[in-house]
Amino acid sequence: MKIYNSSSKPIYLLVGGFLFFIVLGAMLLKLPSAYSGGELSWVKAFFTATSAVTVTGLSVVDTANFTQFGQVVIMLLIQIGGLGFMTLAIAVIASLGSKIGFGSQQVAYEALGVVPFNMIKETAKFVLLFALLLESISTLILTITWANEKGIAQAFYEGLFLSISAFNNAGFALTAENIIPYVDNIPVNLALTTLIILGGLGFTVVMDIKRNRLWRKFSLNTKIVLSATLVLNLVGFLILFLLETHNPNTLENAGLQQQILASWFQAVTTRTAGFNSLDISQMADASTMIMLLYMFIGGGSLSTASGIKVGTFVILIAATIAFIRHKESATIFKHSISTEQVRKSFVLFMISMILVFVSVFILLIIESKHSFIDVLFEVVSALGTVGLSRGITGDLSPTGEFILMVMMFMGRLGPLTIAYIITIPSHSKLKYPSGNVHIG
Secondary structure (H helix, E strand, O other), X not given: OOOOHHHHHHHHHHHHHHHHHHHHHHHHHOOOOOEOOOOOOHHHHHHHHHHHHOOOOOOOOOHXXXXXXXXXXXXXXXXXHHHOHHHHHHHHHHHOOOOOOHHHHHHHHHHHOOOXXXXXXXXXXXXXXXXXXXXXXXXXXXXHHHHHHHOHHHHHHHHHHHHHHHHOOOOOOOOOOOOHHHOOOHHHHHHHHHHHHHHHHOHHHHHHHHHHOOHHHXXXXXXXXXXXXXXXXXXXXXXXXXXXXXXXXXXXXXXXXXXXXXXXHHHHHOOOOOOOOOOHHHOOHHHHXXXXXXXXXXXXXXXXXXXXXXXXXXXHHHHHHHHHOOOOOEEEOOEEEXXXXXXXXXXXXXXXXXXXXXXXHHHHHHOOOOOHHHHHHHHHHHHOOOOOOOOOHHHOOHHHHHHHHHHHHHHHHOHHHHHHHHOOOOOOOOOOOOOOOOOO
């Protein structure tokens, strides 16, 4: 997607919108009525608000220490950040029958992606209704599941919070144990993983499925996202199952049902949701490597998930295979991928890698007490807005917390979007002679 001067204002408005809700959220969370664990510093308030709006889930304070008011603020920030504030605004305006101005349409276009102007209202309303429907169904399932244990009111409240957090791929839970107490609970695991997967597909994919229903009619993007999601989830499940069922610190002594559910849950949630039903710090190093890869890839474009996105990952693989086989262009499902898309995918990959390298390098200097693998895991988790941690988030210095806040913000907006914002397009008629550089 080319960024022209006419569309630069909408992008700045989107950035400003996210910043506004982060500041507003931090101010609300700083109120004495929002936090019961003593005085909450401004840095920790901003970190929590940033983590919620960017639907990351990294926490420097236990969510249980927030009052119900504070938890509701976090829940609303997650919903706004996940669905996108413009999606919510357009949906409300459309429901009231009001007209949307051209400037607002441009902002919505950037928020919702490549959607024709005449379909912006329809798309926004669908996104909102789709989210609310799935969150409601999940809330009902979790309420019924926990009713005897917690009582109807508390079961409903916790079910609602987790459902919103799961659909928006946020990973926030109401206790420090996250989902570990329900590692072998079938309804909880299936409800949350279903929400995570559907929220991470991308709204254009869901709309394409709704309209066309048949595989042969789906767009190339829909086919790629569905296929890659299925393969990544199944492969991740199998690898984690094989590795962790031989790990005495996690699943070796667990029953088969718990081993299956935990492996499936962790494979699904790693791709940007950030819940955990196992102690991440106790998992095998090989499992950690797989989780790093999955966090870096993320979910589908225009979804509640982040990362470089599955479409980017598939294009990079296809382009690599095409080059090895000396083909002129990469092909996926009998469609050729344009050079522009390959270049954009490569640039996104490189920018993300540079961000990870620089952030890890700085954190290793200022947070020298933590190991390389813990710091790397934290940074990739922040950039992919995943929220998984090996337990060092709460021990970071204010500077370390700030670095992670920047990474979460950039990860939610997308590194490529940030690059477009900070660079000024230049057009020159001057051409230089081609050169030859030895590679490999």
